[in-house]
Amino acid sequence: MIYFDKVTRVYPDESIALDEVSFTVEPKEFVTIVGHSGAGKTTLMKMLIAEDRPTHGSIFFESKNVHKLRRKEMNKLRRRIGTVFQDFRLIRDKTAYENIAFAMEASGKSDKEIASDVPYVLDLVDLGDKMWNFPHQLSGGEKQRVAIARAIVNQPDIIIADEPTGNLDPINIMEIVKIIHKINELGTTILLTTHNKEVVDMIGGRVLTMEKGKVIRDDKNGKYIL
Amino acid sequence: MLFTYLKRIIRTGFVNFWRNGFLSLAALIVLTLSLTAFGALIFGSAFGRTLVEEVKSKVDINVYFSLSAEESAILDLKKIIEQLPEVDGVEYISRDQALASFRNKWKDNTLILQGLDEIGDNPFPAVLNIMAKEPSQYAGIAGFLDGKDSLSKSGTAIIDKVNYNQNKLVIERLGRIIPAVQKGGLILAVILVIVAVIIIFNTIRLIIYNSKDEISVMKLVGASNSYIRGPFVMSGIMYGLISGILTLAVLAIFAFYSDLAILKFAGVQGTQDFSLIVNVFSSYFRQNFGEIFAIILGSGVILGAISSYLAVRRYLNV
Numbered sequence: 001m002i003y004f005d006k007v008t009r010v011y012p013d014e015s016i017a018l019d020e021v022s023f024t025v026e027p028k029e030f031v032t033i034v035g036h037s038g039a040g041k042t043t044l045m046k047m048l049i050a051e052d053r054p055t056h057g058s059i060f061f062e063s064k065n066v067h068k069l070r071r072k073e074m075n076k077l078r079r080r081i082g083t084v085f086q087d088f089r090l091i092r093d094k095t096a097y098e099n100i101a102f103a104m105e106a107s108g109k110s111d112k113e114i115a116s117d118v119p120y121v122l123d124l125v126d127l128g129d130k131m132w133n134f135p136h137q138l139s140g141g142e143k144q145r146v147a148i149a150r151a152i153v154n155q156p157d158i159i160i161a162d163e164p165t166g167n168l169d170p171i172n173i174m175e176i177v178k179i180i181h182k183i184n185e186l187g188t189t190i191l192l193t194t195h196n197k198e199v200v201d202m203i204g205g206r207v208l209t210m211e212k213g214k215v216i217r218d219d220k221n222g223k224y225i226l
Numbered sequence: 227m228l229f230t231y232l233k234r235i236i237r238t239g240f241v242n243f244w245r246n247g248f249l250s251l252a253a254l255i256v257l258t259l260s261l262t263a264f265g266a267l268i269f270g271s272a273f274g275r276t277l278v279e280e281v282k283s284k285v286d287i288n289v290y291f292s293l294s295a296e297e298s299a300i301l302d303l304k305k306i307i308e309q310l311p312e313v314d315g316v317e318y319i320s321r322d323q324a325l326a327s328f329r330n331k332w333k334d335n336t337l338i339l340q341g342l343d344e345i346g347d348n349p350f351p352a353v354l355n356i357m358a359k360e361p362s363q364y365a366g367i368a369g370f371l372d373g374k375d376s377l378s379k380s381g382t383a384i385i386d387k388v389n390y391n392q393n394k395l396v397i398e399r400l401g402r403i404i405p406a407v408q409k410g411g412l413i414l415a416v417i418l419v420i421v422a423v424i425i426i427f428n429t430i431r432l433i434i435y436n437s438k439d440e441i442s443v444m445k446l447v448g449a450s451n452s453y454i455r456g457p458f459v460m461s462g463i464m465y466g467l468i469s470g471i472l473t474l475a476v477l478a479i480f481a482f483y484s485d486l487a488i489l490k491f492a493g494v495q496g497t498q499d500f501s502l503i504v505n506v507f508s509s510y511f512r513q514n515f516g517e518i519f520a521i522i523l524g525s526g527v528i529l530g531a532i533s534s535y536l537a538v539r540r541y542l543n544v
Contacts, residue, residue, distance in 0.1 A: 051446065071451070072450070075448045075449070075450050077448075078448035083447070089439070089442075090443070091443055092439075092440060093242060093245045093246070102447065105234055106449035108227070110230070
């Protein structure tokens with residue numbers, strides 16, 4: 001489904017964020033990427049949604065080179081990828097409902113679909129009673145749950161979650177991991193980065209370990225070794 | 227689909243405008259001030275034009291004819307002068323009209339009228355008042371008259387005096403000053419318009435800069451550029467529309483109250499001597515309301531829309 005082919009990213013200050021990274025992700029797989037800060041995890045995620053470009057190498061999503069897509073095709077691809085970030089990235093001036101509705105509007109969904117699906121996904125993440133709250137009226141955990149609801153509402157093929165538990169307390173970490181795990185069980189591919197050992201232990205499954213821009217370990221049995 | 231798309235863009239534009247609160251208010255104030263500068267330019271140029279036209283209309287060349295000049299010879303000369311390309315109009319005042327006008331002017335002064343009666347004959351010559359299209363053209367007309375030896379049937383010269391030389395200095399100065407004032411006004415207008423456009427553009431850019439993170443999020447959920455840009459352009463149009471209406475209100479208040487203020491300042495209740503200044507603004511506003519409305523609202527809406535369009539563009543490359 002996803003293929004990173006010798007991807008290298010060198011920043012203008014000559015620092016190497018990714019160094020010939022190659023790996024594949026199969027459909028419905030749950031891949032956790034671990035590594036210290038600066039190991040290149042976030043850069044890797046940004047490459048997949050074309051928020052950053054590789055200096056060398058290619059990234060393929062279902063045989064299509066992500067960085068050679070035209071703008072319209074790129075928009076379509078992004079609608080097939082749900083994104084969850086450590087800093088939530090919610091739209092400040094929109095309510096929880098509107099944040100999720102916006103992702104559906106961008107995909108060309110009808111008003112009727114939006115009116116039925118948005119309350120449904122908010123109920124799934126247990127925020128049905130806060131759908132008209134603005135982001136500043138929500139806690140960190142609640143914001144992350146809105147972000148997850150936004151990521152799943154268009155039933156994407158894959159969800160990429162960059163440190164989704166980074167800003168959360170232990171109880172919320174457990175809640176978020178459970179939700180993401182459940183999404184995977186329902187058939188969505190997950191690519192998640194973290195440097196939290198408890199998260200890796202909770203998830204299990206395949207773990208890619210990164211260090212200084214390289215993938216140094218690809219373990220199918222969910223081991224966190226750093 | 228297109229209808230739903232447009233409906234969402236317009237609705238989001240309205241909602242963003244409302245939710246931006248203080249920023250929207252600040253933008254409205256800045257845009258209103260900038261558009262008022264446009265309005266001031268419109269009024270300034272109208273006032274300048276009126277002033278220049280008024281001064282121009284006071285300047286003319288008067289050709290005085292000898293008392294023995296026959297009317298037919300004068301009218302022949304009038305026809306020739308009217309055909310000169312630089313001549314805007316020629317007014318003929320016959321001897322009888324000049325006498326009647328004098329009597330009317332001094333009708334309350336029996337002493338002067340008695341003196342006139344004692345002379346017996348009509349002492350007033352016939353006059354041609356010549357108006358040029360531009361003050362600088364009077365010299366040419368005066369030259370033409372100097373070289374014109376118009377004679378009566380008896381062979382005597384009919385032109386007694388041309389008063390150009392007496393007014394030459396004033397006319398020449400006006401010929402130099404008026405184009406300079408017009409040129410200076412145009413330069414000032416261009417500078418003011420550029421400043422106003424830059425201020426409007428930067429104000430809207432600042433508002434959109436405030437939303438740059440949101441724009442990148444919208445891109446990452448797969449929204450098209452036009453769907454992201456649409457609501458910002460809509461808000462820009464609203465800034466322009468509302469500030470345009472506010473500006474028209476400010477200009478209307480100025481136009482109708484400045485006349486009274488000028489009269490009050492001059493310490494008069496209203497007299498024909500002040501007709502030059504008084505009512506220029508209010509009558510200009512009334513007569514040209516459609517044009518002013520279109521310029522102010524049109525500039526506001528177009529500037530608001532274009533500024534928003536350009537300001538969003540730089541954040542869409544995600």
